[in-house]
Amino acid sequence: MKKIGFTLLFFLFMSQTVHADFDVQEAINVAKPGKVVHIPAGRYQGNFIVTKPITLQGEEGTELIGERDNPTLRIENTANVTVENITLSGKNKAIVASTVDGLELRKLQIKDVHTGVHIQSSKNVHIHDINVTGIEGHYSQKGNGVAVFKGEDITIEGNTIEQVQDGIYIEEVKHIVVQRNKVTSGRYGTHFMYTSDAEALFNTYDQNVTGLMIMMTTNIFLENNIVANHFDFNGYGMLLYDVQQAKIKHNTIKNNRTGVAMQKSANIQIETNDFQMNQTAIEGTKVSDDTMASRNNFTGNILTARSDKQGFQLVSNYYDDYSGIDLKDNGIGDIPYVAVSSFGQWMVRQPVYQYFVASPSVILLTSLDQQINKIEKNMLVDNTPKLAMKHENEKNKMNVVQMLLGLFLTLSSLWLWKRGITE
C-alpha cells in the first residue's frame, strides 16, 4: 500500500516536471502568427524570445526562469503580442520588449528580479494586473518595476509593485495612463521623465522615498491618488521638477515629509486635495506666478506652505490652524490666512535648518511671524480662507481599561499628595 502511495507521489512529482520536456522556444518557433501558444504548468529554464505576433498563455504553475544575466523573455520587432498567466523570475530583467506595436501583458507574477518589465520604442502597450516583487536591499542596487522608454499610447493599470527602485519608470512617452496601481517600498512610486500627455489616476503610493516623481514633463493630470507615508530622508509625496501644465486634483496626501513640492515649474493647479499630517504640505521654488493651490483641505500639517521669494498663490483653501473668524457668515474667513514664515524660507535655502523643524524656538518664532506678517499682501497669503470643512469624524470607542487606569493613577497620586502633606 505504502509503495503504491510512493509511486503515485513520484508520478505526481514527475508530472510537475514532465512538462519541462515541453520546449517553450520550439513551440514559439513553430507557431503561426496570430496563434496562441499554451505553455503547460512547469518550471522552464532558459532565455526565450518572441519575434512574431502570437499569444503566450500560461496556466497556474507556469514559470519561466531566466538564465545568466540575460532577460527571461524578449519580445522584439513585432506587433500584437500578448503574454498572460505566467510567473517569471531571473537574475536581471524578466521581460524586455523593444520595437513592438501592440503589446499586452496581463496576470503575470514577476519575482526576485532586478528589473520587472523593460519596454522601449513601443506603441499601444497595455500592461495590467501584473505583480512585481523585487529583491531585498537598498534601492540603489535595484532596477525598476515597469520601465517604458520612448513610446506612445501606453496604459499601465491595476498592477502591484513592491521593493524595486522606481515602481513605474516612464521616459519619453507620449500619451500614457497609469491607473489603479499600488507601489510600495521603492524609491519612486511612479517616475515620469520627458513625457507629455500623461495621466496618473487612482494609484496608491505608500512608503516609497517619493510617491510621484515628475520631471521635465508637460501636460499631466494627477487625480484621486493616495500618496502616503513618504517620510524618509528627502521624501516627498509628489515632486514636480521642470513641469509645464499639471493638474493635481482630489488626491489624498498624507503623512509625508513634504506633501507636494514644485521646482522650476509653470502653470500648476493644485485643487481639492486633502493634505493631512505632512511635515510640510506644499513647497514651491522657482515656480511661475500662475501656480495656484485652491480649495484644498490642510489638516494637521506642521508647515502649510513654504517657498522662495517668488512664492505661489493660495486661494480658498481650508486650514485647520486658521485663527480668524467669519462675522459676515459667508463661509470665508474675515482676515487673510498667512502661511509665510521666516523659518520656512530658511529651510528652503539651507537644508541644515531642517533640524529645527517644530522645535520650541521655531514654534514661538512662527507664531510671532504670523502676527507680524499679517500685513503681508502678496506671498503665500490666502485672502479667502474657507472655514467649514466636511467633517468625517471617526467614531472613537471608549476604552474602559485605559480610563480606569487613568482614574486610579490620578486618585492614588492625589491621595499620596494629600498624605505627603498631612503626615
Place this chain on the structure above:
Amino acid sequence: MMYSMLIKLELKQMLRSRWMQLVGILFTFVFTAIVVIQQMALPDVDGFTRQTASFLNVLLFLLPLFILTIGSMSIAGDVESGWFSLLKTYPMTRTQYIAGKYIASVLAFLLVVVVAFGVILALGGFLGGVRLPFIFIILTLLCIFIFVSLAIAVGAFAKTRLFALSLSLVFWSIFLLLISYALMAIGTVVAGHILQKLTIIAIHINPVEWLRFGYFIFTDQASVLGPAFYKVTQFYSSPLGYAVYVAVTLLWIVFPLSYTSLLLKKGERR
C-alpha cells in the same frame, strides 16, 4: 533613618508649597487640553506630526520651567533661611543632603506628572482615541531627572530665592530659545557644514535639545532632522550610540549635583 526622615520632610515641604499645587493644576490642565484636543481633531497616524510635535513642545516648554524655578528656589530657600546651616549641625554629610534633596524633588515632580498623565488617560479612555505614547513617559522621566539636578545646582549657586528664580528663568530661556536662535542666526552667514557641526555641539550641551534629539532617535524618526544629520543619527541609533546616550544623560544628572556639592563646600568654608 535620619536620611529617610529628611527625604520625607523635604517632600512634604515641596508638596505643601502653594506654588507646587498651582503648577500641578496648571500642568495637568494645559497638558490634557492640548493632548485631547489635538488627538481628537486629527486622524491617527504614526510618525512625526503636528500633534506629536505639540506634545513634545508642551513637555519641553513647561516641565523644565516648573522644575527649574521650583527646584532652585527650594534649595536656595534652604540656604537663605538658614535651614541648611541647621541641618549641618546634624550628623549628615553634604552628599546625603544633596541626594536627599534630589530624590525628594524628583518624587514631588513625578507625582505632578502622574496626576497629569492619569487625567489624560482617564479622559482619553472616556472619549476614546487618545493615547499616551510610551516614549513620552520615558522622555518625561528623563526630563525630570536632568532638570531637577540642574535646578539644584542653580539654587545652590544663587543662594537667595529671588536670584534663584531669575537665574532659572535665564537658564530656561537660554536652553529653550536663545541657543536655537543664535544657531539660526549664525546659520545665515556660515556654511552649511559649520552650522551642522555647531548644531551637533548644541545637541550635547543643551539638555532640552538632548531630550528632543532623544525623542527622534528612540522613536526611529531621525529622518525628521534632515539628511545633514544622517551620520549622527545613524551612530545614535546603534547599540554603542544608545550606550553613549545613557552615559551623556547620566553626566547631565551627576555633573550638576557634584557642582552643587562643590558650591556648598565653598559656602561652608566661608
Place this chain on the structure above:
Amino acid sequence: MKKWIMIVMLCCGVLMGCSEKTYEPRDIISETDVCKICNMSIVHNAYAGQIALKNGDYEIFDDIGCLMEYIKANGEDEIGAAYIKDAAKNEWIDVFKAVYVYNKDYWTPMNYGVVALDSKEAAQEWMTTEGEGQLLAYKDLHDFKWGIHK
C-alpha cells in the same frame, strides 16, 4: 568671559579651517544624497558629479547637465573644485579638465547624453563600444543645449 569668547572663536576657527586647504571629492551616501538641482537621489554612481565649495560645503549632482546648471546659476567664484565621475572607470575626475562625449542615444540619469572621461584616448575607446559621439571640452558645455534632443 573673555576666555569663553576666545574658546568659541577658536572652535569656529577650527571648524572652518578643517576643510579649507584642499577640496577633496567626498563619497556619495546613497541613503541621503540627492541632486542639488533636480532632487533625484544618486543611484547611478557612474554619472554623478560634485562641487566642493570654498566654504567647505559640498553640492552633489546626478548628471553633468545638472552640475552645469548649478554653475550657470551660481557662477564659478565660490567653487573650490568640481568633480565628475569618469563614466568608464567610475572614478572622480576634474570637471574642468575632463573630456566629454555627446550622443543623444547615450543614456544618463537626466538623459542629457553627455558622459565624462579622463582622456581623449578613453573617449575614443568609449565611442568604439558605445557608439560614435561628439567630443566636447568643458568650455563647450557652457553653451550646450541641455535637454532631450530629438
